[in-house]
Amino acid sequence: MNKSELVSAIAEKSGLSKVDAKKALDATLDTISSEVKKGGKVVLVGFGTFSLTQRSARKGINPRTKKAINIPAKKAAKFKAGAALSNL
Numbered sequence: 888m889n890k891s892e893l894v895s896a897i898a899e900k901s902g903l904s905k906v907d908a909k910k911a912l913d914a915t916l917d918t919i920s921s922e923v924k925k926g927g928k929v930v931l932v933g934f935g936t937f938s939l940t941q942r943s944a945r946k947g948i949n950p951r952t953k954k955a956i957n958i959p960a961k962k963a964a965k966f967k968a969g970a971a972l973s974n975l
Contacts, residue, residue, distance in 0.1 A: 923964055933971035940965045 888896070890912075898908035919929050919937055929937040944960040 935969040936967045
């Protein structure tokens with residue numbers, strides 16, 4: 888399912904127009920993104936938790952040249968499925 892299909896499904900189930908459903912979805916995704924970027928967590932009970940995790944620096948191997956490379960530390964978004972979603 889892509890974004891336009893999701894907007895259509897939201898509009899159908901909620902009785903909103905597609906324009907309003909798209910606005911609601913965009914606002915939801917923007918809010919989740921901004922909170923996670925700030926280092927916060929967004930917990931949707933039964934669905935899952937969005938959070939930010941710190942990945943430490945490590946050594947890797949370039950598969951093409953087989954030479955060792957340093958992979959820098961970075962922050963990454965993380966999603967952990969909730970009970971209702973993981974018990975499918």
